[in-house]
Amino acid sequence: MDHHLTPLDVTQLPTWKGLRQHRQDLAGFSLRQAFAEDPERFKQFSLSACGLLLDFSKNLVRADTLELLVKLAEEARLDDAIKAMFRGDVINASERRPVLHTALRRPIGDKVRVEGTDVMPEVHRVLHQMTELVGSVHNGLWRGYTEKPITDVVNIGIGGSFLGPQLVSEALLPFAQKGVRCHYLANIDGSEFRELACRLNAETTLFIVSSKSFGTLETLKNAQAARAWYLAQGGSEEELYRHFIAVSSNKEAAVAFGIREENIFPMWDWVGGRYSLWSAIGLPIAMSIGISNFKELLSGAYSMDQHFQSTPFERNIPVILGLLGVWYGDFWGARSHAILPYDYYLRNFTDHLQQLDMESNGKSVRQDGTPVTAGTGPVIWGGVGCNGQHAYHQLLHQGTQLIPADFIVPVSSYNPVADHHQWLFANCLSQSQALMLGKSREEAEAELRAKGLPEEEVQRLAPHKVVPGNRPSNTLVMERISPRRLGALIAMYEHKVYVQSVLWGINAFDQWGVELGKELGKTVYSRLTGQDEAQAEDGSTQGLIDFFRARHRG
Numbered sequence: 446m447d448h449h450l451t452p453l454d455v456t457q458l459p460t461w462k463g464l465r466q467h468r469q470d471l472a473g474f475s476l477r478q479a480f481a482e483d484p485e486r487f488k489q490f491s492l493s494a495c496g497l498l499l500d501f502s503k504n505l506v507r508a509d510t511l512e513l514l515v516k517l518a519e520e521a522r523l524d525d526a527i528k529a530m531f532r533g534d535v536i537n538a539s540e541r542r543p544v545l546h547t548a549l550r551r552p553i554g555d556k557v558r559v560e561g562t563d564v565m566p567e568v569h570r571v572l573h574q575m576t577e578l579v580g581s582v583h584n585g586l587w588r589g590y591t592e593k594p595i596t597d598v599v600n601i602g603i604g605g606s607f608l609g610p611q612l613v614s615e616a617l618l619p620f621a622q623k624g625v626r627c628h629y630l631a632n633i634d635g636s637e638f639r640e641l642a643c644r645l646n647a648e649t650t651l652f653i654v655s656s657k658s659f660g661t662l663e664t665l666k667n668a669q670a671a672r673a674w675y676l677a678q679g680g681s682e683e684e685l686y687r688h689f690i691a692v693s694s695n696k697e698a699a700v701a702f703g704i705r706e707e708n709i710f711p712m713w714d715w716v717g718g719r720y721s722l723w724s725a726i727g728l729p730i731a732m733s734i735g736i737s738n739f740k741e742l743l744s745g746a747y748s749m750d751q752h753f754q755s756t757p758f759e760r761n762i763p764v765i766l767g768l769l770g771v772w773y774g775d776f777w778g779a780r781s782h783a784i785l786p787y788d789y790y791l792r793n794f795t796d797h798l799q800q801l802d803m804e805s806n807g808k809s810v811r812q813d814g815t816p817v818t819a820g821t822g823p824v825i826w827g828g829v830g831c832n833g834q835h836a837y838h839q840l841l842h843q844g845t846q847l848i849p850a851d852f853i854v855p856v857s858s859y860n861p862v863a864d865h866h867q868w869l870f871a872n873c874l875s876q877s878q879a880l881m882l883g884k885s886r887e888e889a890e891a892e893l894r895a896k897g898l899p900e901e902e903v904q905r906l907a908p909h910k911v912v913p914g915n916r917p918s919n920t921l922v923m924e925r926i927s928p929r930r931l932g933a934l935i936a937m938y939e940h941k942v943y944v945q946s947v948l949w950g951i952n953a954f955d956q957w958g959v960e961l962g963k964e965l966g967k968t969v970y971s972r973l974t975g976q977d978e979a980q981a982e983d984g985s986t987q988g989l990i991d992f993f994r995a996r997h998r999g
Contacts, residue, residue, distance in 0.1 A: 452811045452950025453521055456818040460517040467513055468776040474505055476881045476915050492762050495748045495933035499762050500920040503881045504769055504849075505777070514768040515758045518948070523764070526947040527754060533557050533564075533715075537954035538812045544954045545713075546720035546939070547750050550743040550932070559715060571710060571725055572740075578690070578708075578728070579736045582651065583622055590684035591648045599628045599641065600729040601671060602655030603663045604800065605718025606692070607631040609935075612797040613722060613742065614733040616790045616931055619859040627733040630671070633663040638670050647678030647688070653728055654691045657712045659698035662963070668702065692725045717954050719800045720939060738928045745932025753940045763937050766919065767944025773849045773917065774820050781824035783841065783850040785833060787873040790926060791853060792829040798938055799825045805942045805953035812952050821949050830854075831872045841880060842912050850918040852877050853934070857925040873920070883914015973997075 455461055480486055480502075490502035490511075506514075529536050533543040548557045548564055556563045581587040585594035600610060611629045614621075621627075630641055652671050656664040668689075675688055685703040692710045693699050699709045710725035722730065723743055731739040749763070758764045773779035782802075784795045806822030827833065827850070841848055854873045858866040884892075889910035893903040923930045946953035971977040972990050981987040 452813060452815075454818050455517070455521055455948050455950060458517065458520045460513055460520050464513050464517065464772070464776055467510060471505060471507070471510070474507070474915075476503060476505065476917075477883070479507070480881075492760055492765065494752045494756070494762055495745065495937075496923055496927075496930040497762065497933055497937065498922040499765070500922070501765060501769065503877055504917045504919070505915070506769070506772070510772070511759060511765075511768075514772060515764075517771075518758050518764060518768060518944070521948050523758070523944060523947050526943075530943065531750070531754060533559050537717075537952060539952055539955045539957070540714075542954070543715045544717070544720075545715040546717070546723055547746075549716065549723035550747040550750065550936075552747070564713070564715075567711075574710060575725060575728060575731055575739075576736045579731045579739075582625060582732060583735065585624075587651070587687075589648045589650070589687055590680050593649050594624075595651045596624065596649040597626050597628060597645050598651050598653065598729055598732045599630055599645070599671070600653045600655060601630045601664055601667045602653075602692075602726070603631040603661060605721050606655035606661075606664070606726050608793070608797045608800050609719070609722030610727055610729045612791075612793045613727070613730045613931065613935075615793055616788075616926055617730075617734045617738065617742075617928055618790055619926075620734040620738045620928060622733070622735045625732055627729050629729070630667050631663065633666050635670075638667060642671075642674050647675050647680050650675075650688060652689050653732075654689060654693070654699070654702070654704070655726055655728075656692075657694050657718070659691065659693045659695035659702070662966070672703070690728075692728060717956075719804055720954075722935070734928065741928035742932040745927075745929035745934075746936035747932075748929070749933040749936035749940065753936075763940035764944050766937070766941040767948070769849070769917075769919070770823070770941070770945050771819075771948050773847065774823055777847055779823060779847045779849055780820075781826060781846070781848050783848055784825060784827040785830050785850055785852050785873075785876075786827075787830040787852065787854040787869055788858075788926065789829060790859075794853065795825065795827045797935070801938060802942050804956050804959070806946055806949070806951060807958065808946075808949075808951040811950040813950075817949060817951060819949055821951060822945070830876070831869065834872065834876060838876060841916065842883075847916065850877070850880065850916075852918060852920045854920070855923050855925045859925065877918045877920055879912065879914075880916040880918050881914060883916075884910060884912040886911050 487500060487502045489508065490504070491498065491500045530544055531547055533545055535541055536544050543559055545557060545559070545564065548568055551557065551565060553569055555565055557565055582595050587595050589595060600607065607629055614627045628641055630638060654664065654668045659665070680688060682703065686705045686708065689702070689704050690708040691699040691704045692712060694712045696706065696709055700706060710728065712724065716724055723746060727739060753761060753763050770782065784798050786792065786794045802825045803822055808821055809817055811817055841850065852873050854870060886907055889907045890903050892910070893906055943953055969986065969990065972979065972981060973993055981990060
């Protein structure tokens with residue numbers, strides 16, 4: 446195993462012990478006071494790169510905190526790990542694979558070798574294949590079985606074949622090309638299929654089946670349902686190739702399904718599902734926003750790759766975010782992290798980050814199979830502002846848990862309505878300000894007295910109005926959402942996740958935990974359907990199987 450895969454025990458590093466002591470020194474640290482004492486705090490704790498501004502001044506840190514965190518990254522050999530990933534070393538130890546989603550956004554002429562072979566010509570060959578396909582659909586040259594041009598593209602895929610592409614195509618809706626609508630079908634729930642199918646016309650619909658193995662249960666079942674629907678609407682087996690394309694490693698299965706070989710796009714073992722939107726898995730994105738905007742997305746991600754590789758840690762946005770996550774999780778007991786995008790088009794951002802972060806860093810053994818010595822990935826949750834302010838923000842402000850938050854907001858809207866965007870932006874800033882400032886008992890009492898309440902009522906209500914404050918958050922601002930800035934933003938979170946995995950010594954690129962439920966699902970299915978009459982291994986599952994079989998009505 447390469448030296449950078451033999452994980453250090455981060456908790457035994459000198460700086461980890463220094464951070465424990467430092468955490469005690471910060472027991473009485475007040476953000477409100479820190480801002481009052483240092484008018485330059487924003488300048489000191491904010492960074493700009495790749496069209497993004499990160500304000501991390503509302504964090505429970507001083508300058509010496511950052512110095513310690515950066516020192517920890519150096520002791521954990523983060524620099525070696527970053528080089529190893531971009532070089533194509535085998536950093537996914539359990540599956541013995543390199544991790545090269547970054548190669549998907551590198552320019553022509555760059556060289557990246559996997560087992561002695563340069564993969565870049567193949568990457569650009571597939572990008573060219575995507576360009577041809579998207580061009581033929583957008584120019585009305587790709588025709589359905591009645592010679593009508595394609596109006597709707599349906600992506601059938603789940604997990605990384607769904608969440609990333611859905612996020613990007615919805616986030617970049619202002620860039621959507623006229624004439625082609627994009628839809629997603631992921632869940633095996635028949636209601637989802639029916640609701641989508643009733644909005645489509647088989648003559649003008651193109652399905653993209655995205656599955657590395659062409660055997661993922663949900664994707665295969667939905668592909669079969671789509672095929673049956675297409676045939677029932679008047680399509681024929683002979684013309685099926687006009688309505689189905691695939692992104693898969695299993696060419697034989699896709700051809701057997703009725704897809705032409707030239708319409709099968711490859712997937713590579715060195716790209717994990719949750720990191721794959723930059724590959725042919727991004728076809729629905731390109732179908733929606735056009736290939737030139739798709740290339741801008743890649744370009745934005747590439748600029749963040751460059752920033753991540755070449756910027757000193759103390760000014761490196763993904764590194765700083767990763768270190769802050771470790772600081773809160775392992776030294777402040779934070780168990781979750783809120784993602785709060787203040788933009789309707791980014792409403793699915795949290796869903797994508799849930800998979801990216803929780804599937805990557807939801808691990809309890811290190812690269813070498815030994816148990817972790819620190820807490821690992823947090824629960825990622827959240828949703829679009831201002832909606833959350835009228836729901837779960839209450840817990841952020843007055844609950845007993847410390848929950849760091851990322852606020853994400855563009856300066857300009859593509860759809861200005863009166864002064865709505867100014868109010869949206871103001872809400873975003875005021876929420877992060879309220880988390881930081883809070884409201885003291887004295888302020889609560891003064892506020893109530895100013896309303897003319899009797900002293901008895903003031904004392905009764907004041908405790909309920911106190912907001913502790915001192916709750917940390919980051920604010921990420923961009924001028925407006927564009928393919929390039931969105932590419933940079935998503936790549937930033939990819940690298941943040943990697944930084945944390947390196948510090949914890951875990952593998953961010955496997956996901957063995959998702960396998961067990963799938964395996965057990967096959968056995969449960971055969972018992973539900975009566976193909977296997979054996980009893981379940983536990984009474985609960987058996988009781989639920991019996992309940993289903995007694996009442997199931999189709």
